[in-house]
Amino acid sequence: MDGALVVETVPDITIGDSGKSPAIAFHPVANIFPLMEGHDFASLVADITAHGLREPIMTIRDGRIVDGRNRYRACVTAGIEPRIEILDIDDDRLLSWVLSRNLHRRHLTTAQRAAIAADLAQLRQGGEQAANLPIALSQAKAAMMLKVSPRSIRSVRAIKDVAPELHALIKAGKLSTNLAMKISGLTEDQRGVVISRIENGDMKGARAELHAGLKLRGEVRKPKSKTVSAAANAGPTKSTKAVSNGVAAVYRPLLTQLEALPGHLASNPLDPDTALSLSLALRKALVLVEHESSCLTAVQIA
Numbered sequence: 001m002d003g004a005l006v007v008e009t010v011p012d013i014t015i016g017d018s019g020k021s022p023a024i025a026f027h028p029v030a031n032i033f034p035l036m037e038g039h040d041f042a043s044l045v046a047d048i049t050a051h052g053l054r055e056p057i058m059t060i061r062d063g064r065i066v067d068g069r070n071r072y073r074a075c076v077t078a079g080i081e082p083r084i085e086i087l088d089i090d091d092d093r094l095l096s097w098v099l100s101r102n103l104h105r106r107h108l109t110t111a112q113r114a115a116i117a118a119d120l121a122q123l124r125q126g127g128e129q130a131a132n133l134p135i136a137l138s139q140a141k142a143a144m145m146l147k148v149s150p151r152s153i154r155s156v157r158a159i160k161d162v163a164p165e166l167h168a169l170i171k172a173g174k175l176s177t178n179l180a181m182k183i184s185g186l187t188e189d190q191r192g193v194v195i196s197r198i199e200n201g202d203m204k205g206a207r208a209e210l211h212a213g214l215k216l217r218g219e220v221r222k223p224k225s226k227t228v229s230a231a232a233n234a235g236p237t238k239s240t241k242a243v244s245n246g247v248a249a250v251y252r253p254l255l256t257q258l259e260a261l262p263g264h265l266a267s268n269p270l271d272p273d274t275a276l277s278l279s280l281a282l283r284k285a286l287v288l289v290e291h292e293s294s295c296l297t298a299v300q301i302a
Helices: 039-049 068-080 091-105 110-122 138-147 149-164 162-171 177-184 188-199 204-219 228-234 238-267 272-301
Strands: 006-010 057-059 065-066 084-087
Touching: 006 068, 039 068, 057 068, 057 228, 065 068, 065 091, 110 138, 110 149, 110 162, 138 149, 138 204, 149 162, 149 177, 162 177, 162 188, 177 188
Parallel strands: 057 084
Antiparallel strands: 006 084, 057 065
């Protein structure tokens, strides 16, 4: 414990017969780290029930918890009176102190650290979410503090912009950045099914749903015929040609611009952030084009 920082100990909070305690707010700097859940949290509750609270919960003077959110939650669950100590620490030292304690204590993956760094870089001075944070950190500074590359932060930020639920799963250690990027390319409904599987611990099912979604995106509709090869050799029907020509007329200008894009970028290179944003925008555009084409073809065939 950082004894020099402790200025006083708060009297024990009585839980009472209801098993509830007065709500204590969590500081936003502490909230950038994921909370324990599932088996890990159950183990913490069991340990505190058997041995009591070994390490006190730390707050700053305004009462918000900066270290020990999980211990506090476990005390409430176990009906144990939480022991609280107050830190006397400057705002500009608080962030480093919280990071040091959590990074030393936790075994976080690179993807988790990148997700945490992305959230840290989004905190802003004076905002409701970031009260008492002295400065707004750049991505480069956040990357250095969490020991990850700025590129990994940009990747996680791009995923968060498309689907915040995926970002939460990365931060909780349930999803890799690469897998999350693939899931972000699905339609909203497809993503919802995959995310639900992951949240329920069914990674096998989630991967199967992802594979089905990716296959559907690249699926070429086959004509209804007993002999597929014979139907393919016969060529498209008049109605199918009309749909195909209609889709081409709508999207040909876009495709022409996309074909010219590599040559343009060769003489006008983009910075990494813009390039990543453009990549995701093109991915979403491709999904929309393929979805629209499939819908038009399905209607025409029906």
